[in-house]
Amino acid sequence: EADIYQTPRYLVIGTGKKITLECSQTMGHDKMYWYQQDPGMELHLIHYSYGVNSTEKGDLSSESTVSRIRTEHFPLTLESARPSHTSQYLCASSDGLAGGPLFFGPGTRLTVL
Amino acid sequence: AQTVTQSQPEMSVQEAETVTLSCTYDTSESDYYLFWYKQxxxxxxxxxxxQEAYKQQNATENRFSVNFQKAAKSFSLKIxxxxxxxxxxxFCAYRSPSGGSxxxxxxxxTGTRLKVLA
Structure with missing residues (x-):
């Protein structure tokens, strides 16, 4: 079944650790996105990609980095986690067709101690 | 720049009743797309x-329908x-038309929290 997957779903980690949040989609979408969302609050776009080897920063400045080596895979990396990075991270994709909606993954809830 | 405003941070509705969530947006485009998401x-x-902006007919999905007022730039959701x-x-969302590239x-x-009272 075509879907969008994120792992891990929950992560509790200490300050200074390097982490990678995984996002994969089997929907065949070219466009992928990372949003940061504090619980029950608005979404902030932090990264997006329009295809392989294409990545752009979003509206909210983030210390994270992303890569897009394969169409279906769009991981997000934090080189040195800090408590200010505690948040929920949502991965999304779209097919790029006129008016296509975003499809969201289940999210990763990150807590940095 | 385009903006989307949801002026109701929280709403409550009695079970089996009807509720309307408000959304307004600002754009200079004539062709765009609007969405409601549930989290x-x-x-x-x-x-x-x-909802596609070029369609005057309001979208419906079972118990969910919208009231799209293009001139007023309003896109409310009725449950x-x-x-x-x-x-x-x-969450109400706006998608701009595709650019040249x-x-x-x-x-x-910013979202509206809906509470349903039994």
Whole structure:
């Protein structure tokens, strides 16, 4: 079944650790996105990609980095986690067709101690 | 720049009743797309309904319908026969038309928390 997957779903980690949040989609979408969302609050776009080897920063400045080596895979990396990075991270994709909606993954809830 | 405004941080509705969530947006474009998303507590964000700006007919999906007023730049969501499972954060979103290089943006409102009272 075509879907969008994120792992891990929950992560509790200490300050200074390097982490990678995984996002994969089997929907065949070219466009992928990372949003940061504090619980029950608005979404902030932090990264997006329009295809392989294409990545752009979003509206909210983030210390994270992303890569897009394969169409279906769009991981997000934090080189040195800090408590200010505690948040929920949502991965999304779209097919790029006129008016296509975003499809969201289940999210990763990150807590940095 | 395009903006999306949801002026109701929180709404409550009695089970089986009808509720309307408000959304206004600002754009200079004539062709764009609007969406309502639902995010239940600790669960995945899902698409509720989609509207194309060039279509005058309001979109409907079962108990969910929209009131799209293009001139007023208003896009409200009506939920009929509310159920306990409708309790969630609801986000209104705008998608710009594709640019020359195929780029476009999704812009989200700040959300409305809907509580359903038994």
């Amino acid at each position: 239940p507590p600790s669960r995945q964000m899902i698409l509720v309904i989609r 009929s026969d509310s159920q306990l499972g409708d309790a969630a954060m609801y 195929g780029t476009y943006k999704y812009i989200f409102g």
